Amino acid sequence: MIRKEAIEIVIEKISMEPIVSANGFISRDLFNIDDKTTNFYMIGSMGLASSIGLGIALKKPKKRIFVFDGDGNILMNLGSLTTIGKLQPKNLVHIVFDNSIHESTGGQPTVSDTIPIEKIAKSCNYKQVFKASNKNKILKILNDIKKKIGPIMIVVKITKGGTAGKRISITPNKIKEQFTNNL
Amino acid sequence: MKESYQKQMFDYLHKMGIENFVGVPDSTLKNFIQQGIDKKKILIASREEEAIGIAAGMLLAKSPSLVFMQNAGLANSLSTIASLIQLYKFPLIFLISWRGYLKNDAPEHQKIGKIQPELLKTMKLEYKVLKNQNWKKMCDWALKKSKKNISCALVIPREFLD
Numbered sequence: 001m002i003r004k005e006a007i008e009i010v011i012e013k014i015s016m017e018p019i020v021s022a023n024g025f026i027s028r029d030l031f032n033i034d035d036k037t038t039n040f041y042m043i044g045s046m047g048l049a050s051s052i053g054l055g056i057a058l059k060k061p062k063k064r065i066f067v068f069d070g071d072g073n074i075l076m077n078l079g080s081l082t083t084i085g086k087l088q089p090k091n092l093v094h095i096v097f098d099n100s101i102h103e104s105t106g107g108q109p110t111v112s113d114t115i116p117i118e119k120i121a122k123s124c125n126y127k128q129v130f131k132a133s134n135k136n137k138i139l140k141i142l143n144d145i146k147k148k149i150g151p152i153m154i155v156v157k158i159t160k161g162g163t164a165g166k167r168i169s170i171t172p173n174k175i176k177e178q179f180t181n182n183l
Numbered sequence: 184m185k186e187s188y189q190k191q192m193f194d195y196l197h198k199m200g201i202e203n204f205v206g207v208p209d210s211t212l213k214n215f216i217q218q219g220i221d222k223k224k225i226l227i228a229s230r231e232e233e234a235i236g237i238a239a240g241m242l243l244a245k246s247p248s249l250v251f252m253q254n255a256g257l258a259n260s261l262s263t264i265a266s267l268i269q270l271y272k273f274p275l276i277f278l279i280s281w282r283g284y285l286k287n288d289a290p291e292h293q294k295i296g297k298i299q300p301e302l303l304k305t306m307k308l309e310y311k312v313l314k315n316q317n318w319k320k321m322c323d324w325a326l327k328k329s330k331k332n333i334s335c336a337l338v339i340p341r342e343f344l345d
Contacts, residue, residue, distance in 0.1 A: 020240070040243065042267070043266075043270075044262075044265070044266025044267055044270055045232070045235075045236065045262070045263045045266045045267035047232070047236075048232060048233070048235070048236030048239075048263065048267065049236075050236075051228075051232075051233045051234075051235075051236025051237045051239075051240065052236045052237070052239050052240040052243070053240060054236075054237055054240060055203075055205075055236065055237040055238060055239060055240020055241040055242075055243070055244070055248075056240040056241070056243055056244050057240075058237075058240075058241065059240070059241050059244035059246045060244050077230075077232070077233055077236075079228070079229025079230050079233050080229070080233055080236075082229060083228055083229060083233065083237070087226075172270045172271040172272075173271060173272050175271065176243065176271045176272065176273070179243060180243050180244075180245060183243060183244060183245075
């Protein structure tokens with residue numbers, strides 16, 4: 001399962017709930033598969049998708065907030081896991097698409113092949129931590145978490161591959177404005 | 184800035200609508216931060232970029248926010264300021280200490296302290312330096328900027344050695 005396929009599977013279960021997507025190919029894929037005004041494409045500031053998601057989750061406690069992260073991204077901001085674990089936002093669903101490489105920059109390795117991100121999340125007091133590498137498992141987890149309290153992490157193991165989607169053609173200010181207006 | 188003014192400044196910004204104060208601590212700002220802790224309005228992040236990310240999320244939820252940090256943290260945050268706050272036009276107010284303001288400050292404060300005004304200018308992050316006499320006026324300036332969707336910074340010089 002490559003990243004694009006995994007994102008397609010996950011968004012089957014997300015209708016108009018807000019998504020904050022990490023920079024690089026993750027945001028590009030989300031944009032090309034299912035562009036919506038409830039998507040916040042973080043095109044720069046690598047590492048901060050989960051922090052932005054946390055800020056929204058704290059202020060919108062009645063809405064479930066999804067973060068589409070990558071392994072390279074979250075490894076740049078592990079402090080975010082400790083802050084999330086401390087503050088315990090019940091409505092945060094943190095999905096990490098994990099291929100153990102920085103695919104957007106040419107496939108250089110990350111350390112997630114030897115240091116599992118789900119273990120770090122568990123140590124940081126995430127309430128629910130899941131790992132999946134196929135479609136049925138992902139769909140089952142997304143059904144199960146509907147009744148569960150967060151913070152929740154789902155590590156989706158993906159394989160390298162696929163082409164880069166087109167760049168996001170919406171201006172950053174417009175991404176922000178439309179997201180805010182639909183939040 | 185005197186202890187009482189820092190505390191008044193926190194209360195004033197909060198009263199004027201700033202709902203979230205996220206950041207990384209500094210002794211220069213400790214009375215401001217303590218006032219916020221006493222009022223249960225402070226969120227301490229692990230790093231300045233993280234604080235900026237959290238505040239950006241809060242701003243997406245239309246909740247006015249301020250990020251506080253040392254000037255060392257400003258140096259840490261340059262890319263995030265450029266590629267998140269300024270790129271998306273987030274109306275974030277920064278409160279930044281100015282370590283290395285005094286000539287005989289600690290050696291680790293001197294380099295950043297010396298280049299801080301140039302650094303802010305180069306970043307095109309508009310800023311004002313706060314003193315005991317002008318803090319309220321400068322807070323009004325920052326609040327006005329944020330209402331116009333422009334990020335800006337308030338700078339508090341470190342006028343003591345410890």
